[in-house]
Amino acid sequence: MTTAVERPSLKAKERPGDRIFATSTIVAGSLILAILAAVAAFLLVQSLPAFLADPEEFKGDTTNFWSYVWPLAFGTLWAAFLALIMAVPVAIGIALFISHYAPRKLAQGLGYLIDLLAAVPSVVFGLWGIGVLAPLVQPFYTNLVEWFGWIPLFAGPVSGTGRTTLTVAIVLAVMVLPIITALSREIFLQTPVLYEEASLALGATRWEMIAMAVLPFGRAGIISASMLGLGRALGETMAVAMVLSPSRDVIFQLLTSQNPTTIAANIALNFPEAHGVGVNILLATGLILFVITLVVNMIARVIINRRKAFSGAN
DSSP: OOOOOOOOOSSOOOOHHHHHHHHHHHHHHHHHHHHHHHHHHHHHHHHHHHHTOOGGGSSTTOOSHHHHHHHHHHHHHHHHHHHHHHHHHHHHHHHHIIIIISOHHHHHHHHHHHHHHTTSOHHHHHHHIIIIIHHHHHHHHHHHHHHHTTSGGGOSOOOSSOOSHHHHHHHHHHHHHHHHHHHHHHHHHTSOHHHHHHHHHTTOOHHHHIIIIIHHHTHHHHHHHHHHHHHHHHHOOHHHHHHOOEESSOOOOSSSSOEEOOHHHHHHHHGGGOOTHHHHHHHHHHHHHHHHHHHHHHHHHHHHHHHHHHHSOO
């Protein structure tokens, strides 16, 4: 009588370490979602009285919450957009120089310097904007109004202190520059060497190789880095509050003494004196900032997913 030989199981036995690691990652991911949902729920519940508040509860000439928050939302997006326009080209240029042009020792030193710049507190940037940058650029602003005053963005009267929307945008651009530069540099360094060597073998110059191989490969990473920098600019508080002379108006002029403030700066300046429904109004503006940040990141994710097939990341 013959007995069948048992076939060994094809499925390997899961080790305790694997189970612990898998469980910890699931818990960590779920915890992030739970915290995000808890923050959103808190802001939503605390914001409900602001949507139903009497017009007397709002400062200025506003009659409801939406007329109150709209100039703040505009100032937040306007300052962050200007900062991103200035920071992204410079950051990409620095990242390309470090990754493909600079000698090894110089590249390491510049990399450390850029990383160190990211550790500077926002208060220091605010003090630098007030004490150094604003007086330095004020004469240039005067000339800019004289030369290009016919353009609405540069229309006068020019600010006598230099504490304008453009100054805040420059400060924010310097603040987000290390984030975008560091991430872009790491993405560029991940470009497959085969792509670069193939481009050079076909007769491309170094810049043509970067344009054909490095930048297409790192496009999704550049967008991700820019969105991270934009998130920092949208939520920045102290630097904006210290540099700007705030007003709740929708103003596109960049060089005047009246400037639209941001949601974060408005909360920081008014929260210590707020009471009653005023606290709910400020929390409601925080909810709007939360939604703006979420929408921006969702748009960035859509753009990255569309470009993924052409980025070389796959």
